């Protein structure tokens with residue numbers, strides 16, 4: 457198999473989640489992220505790849521490798537829950553500034569922490585994401601040096617987003633920064649830290665939203681079509697924020713503004729979401745390798761018709777490392793966030809039933825992929841085999857056989873990425 461074919465096996469196996477790190481490693485003249493003929497954001501090979509580079513990509517890509525928190529980051533204060541992983545403290549919290557809380561996706565904690573990190577000069581900038589200028593339903597990598605830029609990146613982007621496309625250039629700046637990205641982005645960054653010691657030196661804080669996955673572009677096109685819109689009509693798309701979850705707001709080129717509720721858009725559970733395949737086999741949607749992971753606090757995993765109109769937003773926040781706990785405590789002490797009580801893993805189960813069931817199912821899904829001769833992510837320190845044992849034989853067989861069947865039928869595969877233009 458040529459290096460190009462070997463690299464393409466990652467997206468062809470449905471394992472690419474579009475983080476962009478392979479572009480940064482190989483250089484955009486060799487691999488570049490593009491909209492494909494299917495409308496996804498995928499890495500397209502444009503130059504010559506050698507086996508050494510493909511080995512490096514396999515070692516860092518979150519489609520092929522996902523590890524839990526490194527043992528050196530566990531301390532005697534760390535508890536490890538079988539489902540929720542390592543944590544030092546779990547709290548309810550929200551941004552102390554009511555405007556940040558209002559603008560934020562849930563309680564604005566991630567934005568408030570980013571603002572605090574800049575104001576207290578712990579870091580020079582934040583690497584995160586904002587709405588894409590070219591594709592308003594997507595996200596794009598965003599570097600924030602000030603409060604206005606941080607807030608321009610607030611809120612959840614439930615579309616393809618590649619925050620790591622130029623990660624090596626970010627490191628070349630030689631300045632301390634904090635990273636906010638999905639758990640798979642954090643996994644990629646932690647993987648890359650094994651190859652480049654600048655990551656641990658310069659990336660001082662790793663923050664993540666807990667993540668059940670995003671809406672794949674085909675599902676977004678169906679949603680827009682149900683409103684009589686095509687993607688080209690949309691000039692701005694805000695998934696949530698301005699309350700918790702706040703409205704899904706769509707602005708069009710001809711001046712229309714359409715607002716839908718979160719429940720209109722997503723339904724009551726993730727079965728209606730049209731998730732990318734990689735999200736269905738995600739071994740870590742809970743930010744196990746982050747210093748801090750922030751989640752929603754809706755019992756059952758979704759807001760109610762009543763709460764979505766009135767909720768001001770409160771995050772459940774897992775401080776996983778000593779670094780994360782110290783940041784959380786300092787931000788509360790200095791008035792950047794309000795801590796509104798302690799929570800624990802069993803409360804998290806109540807807010808995130810979809811995360812619990814996926815965590816119990818993924819080991820068998822990976823086994824099903826391997827049984828069909830497909831690639832599956834290598835994992836470590838995520839307890840997924842141990843969790844699968846608690847799920848029981850019949851559940852594991854059903855998950856493994858279902859995934860094996862889908863893989864054999866080609867339903868987990870994607871075409872080789874080709875650029876749309």
Ligand SMILES: Cc1cc2nc3c(=O)[nH]c(=O)nc-3n(C[C@H](O)[C@H](O)[C@H](O)COP(=O)(O)OP(=O)(O)OC[C@H]3O[C@@H](n4cnc5c(N)ncnc54)[C@H](O)[C@@H]3O)c2cc1C
Nearest residue numbers: 560561562563564565566567585611613665667668751752
């Ligand atoms: C794709 C996705 C799926 C999610 N699924 C769940 C879930 O299953 N359960 C749950 O409890 N919560 C989920 N969330 C998290 C939830 O929506 C909030 O993001 C989280 O509670 C943090 O809220 P906040 O108010 O502190 O965030 P904010 O203060 O609004 O800050 C959000 C930060 O995340 C960054 N960001 C947003 N979207 C992306 C993206 N796509 N890629 C990289 N960085 C991004 C922004 O740049 C910003 O800095 C999901 C979020 C995303 C993006």
Ligand code: SF4
Nearest residue numbers: 472473475476478517
């Ligand atoms: S997940 Fe990231 S590193 Fe892996 S192939 Fe996709 S864009 Fe490249």
Ligand code: SF4
Nearest residue numbers: 640667668669735738
């Ligand atoms: S569910 Fe997992 S793979 Fe999908 S976007 Fe979230 S962290 Fe990434």
